[in-house]
Amino acid sequence: MIQIGCTSFKEHTFLTGKKETSLFEYAAHFPLVEMDTSFYAIPKQAYVKEWLKQVPEAFQFIMKLPKVFTKHEELTGDTSLTELAAELLESVRPMVEQDHLFCLLAQFPPFFDCKRENVDYLRKLRQLFPATPIAIELRNNSWYDPSLVEQTRDFMQEQNFSLVIVDEPKKLSTTIPFDDYVTNPEFIFFRFHGRNDVGWNATGPDAKRLRTNYRYDNDELTELKEAVTNAQKQGKKVAVIFNNNAGGDAAENALQFKDLLQLDFENLNPSQLDLF
Incomplete structure (x- = not known):
């Protein structure tokens, strides 16, 4: 089964003609969404319950792990990662109980390279969420070095992680390759960021806007279609997110x-809502 969606539900003017689209309106077009608000803070369970009220029975959520779990931010204060993991799992418990959680997404930063310390941290991450489906997105191409890529794949399989299959700019030496190897047949995750070679490494307040400013043409979508179709033959369910x-x-x-x-x-x- 292939499910397609986008990052966030609010900013898709194309769907409604409005500046902000509601989750209810978004779920009239797609069966899947990636929620990135959880990257900045663990959502209150009350918010999760409200989201669930707005979507149909089979709708699926991909929840991005808070940045403290992916090394974007250092852990401060007296709260441990174990306690934060428990807090997150309690937050999304209604989503899990109602079978609306596709997976958690752990997107690591470019400085998270392939070394023993980081491999050990990924093991720790699995221990923090032992029974939860987790997809890992890597942004440092050392994991895909020809001398290490097989070990990377084997490790992801061993830890029951789904290594995200990423499409991003092709002409930069720093980006990762499009590697459609399936590490977890239970769920497969494609994430399409676009191919903006010029804007990908932008910094400053406009970095996010520049990085993903890209429109796929029909030839590119046809190329990606082949990879998704092949992956479907290897797994139970496939998620495709356009970012x-x-x-x-x-x-x-x-x-x-x-x-x-x-x-x-x-x-x-x-x-649209029925009038009567």
Whole structure:
């Protein structure tokens, strides 16, 4: 089963013509969303319950791990990672109980390279969330060095991680390759960031806007379709997230990709509320 969605639900003007789209409106078009707000703070369970009220029965959430778990921020204060993991799991418990959680996403920063210390940390991360599906996105290409990539894949399989299959700029020496190796057949995760070679390494307040400002053309989507179709043969379920929304292209590209794959998403929300 292939499910397609976008990062966040609010900023997809293409779907509604409005500056902000509600989760209910978004779920009339897609069966899957990646929630990035959890990267900045563990959501209150009350918010999680409200999200669940707005989506149909089969809708799935990908929850991004808070940045303290992925080395973007140092742990401070008296609270341990173990306590924070318990807090997060309690927060998303209704999502798990109602079978709405596709996975947690651990997106590591570019400085998280392939060395013993970081391999050990990934083992610790699995211990923190022993029974939860976790997808790992790596942004340092040392993990994909020809001398290490097989070990990287084997390690991900051993830890029951799904190594995210990432599409990002192709012409930069710092980016990771498009490696469609499946490390966990239980769930497979593709994340499409676009191929903005110029903006990918931007810094400053406009960095995020520049990095993902990209529109996939039909040839590129057809190329990606082949990889997703092949992956589907190797696993139970496949998630495809379009993260190229800086220019407002993610939702339209996602719907184009749906049509290329000839998918028909059933049991979505109605496109508008009935008047009677």
